[in-house]
Amino acid sequence: MTTNYVLDDFDREILRRVQLDARVTGEDIGADIGLSAAAVQRRLKHLRKLGVITAEVAVVNPAAVGQAMTFIVGVELERERVDMLDAFRVAARADPNVQQCYYVTGEADFVLIVTAKDMDDFEVFTRRLLFDNANIRRFTTNVVMARDKVGTVVPV
Template sequence: MQVTDTDRTILRMLQANARERLEAIAYETGLSVATVQRRVRALREAGVIARDTAVVAPEKLGYAMTFLVLVELERERIDQLDAFRRKVRDEPQVQQCYYITGDADFALIALARDMDDYQRLTERLFFDDSNVKRFRTSVVMDRSKVGIDVPIAGPDAPC
């Protein structure tokens, strides 16, 4: 799918507020509501819009602590990498997981209510896994910027 300037405007608006009314998008783009609806559907079907989601404040649900965890595995066979990926995908307290280069194999962003809760998480994820060689934890002091927004460039951007 070729992403147009109009599509970029639609994407910017939806990325800022996934519940933006089609009428507001139509007004901003100069299109009819039906045309906006068709374009949004096309963007979803093409996978440009991966999903609609709500951003929940973790502290409002008792998750007072955020951790950055670097994980080094003992062995890096595909089946073992996939097993670790599945484990962290299934763990609700892990918000993000990245397979990375460098000294560690994975970088995780995880939430916990307190240090005891984090200790239980480490037992489930790391101590109970014989393929985890080591992990290093940093406690997040301040969430200076949190987001998954993708920069939506202007008309000269390759899309």
């Protein structure tokens, strides 16, 4: 995002609306906030160009597509050299089971949010991404019992 650009109240309201429903029309937003549909579309285009809006996607219920289990995995690396960190990042980004990957402080170096069909599928994942990686010192796994809140909306 450009550091010189300051969001105004119209931008913030547009962002609130499209975060809840990316299919909302410029006409609907404009009618609610007092702008023309064309002005809303210009602002959306500008927010995309700046990188404020990074994607517009459909959020899929993992269980509805056979990914019934979710895991929170803490990963501790043997070495934290930049090339080793980057190699793990690349592998985590490329793995279809990894939904989120965070480089963190604390006991773990990375925290992953992982989905799997079942425990067997999760074991295949751990072998592929974790056990086969010589730079993984250890990892811990928490099984998610319930998805009480999963969000993508950022307060603006």
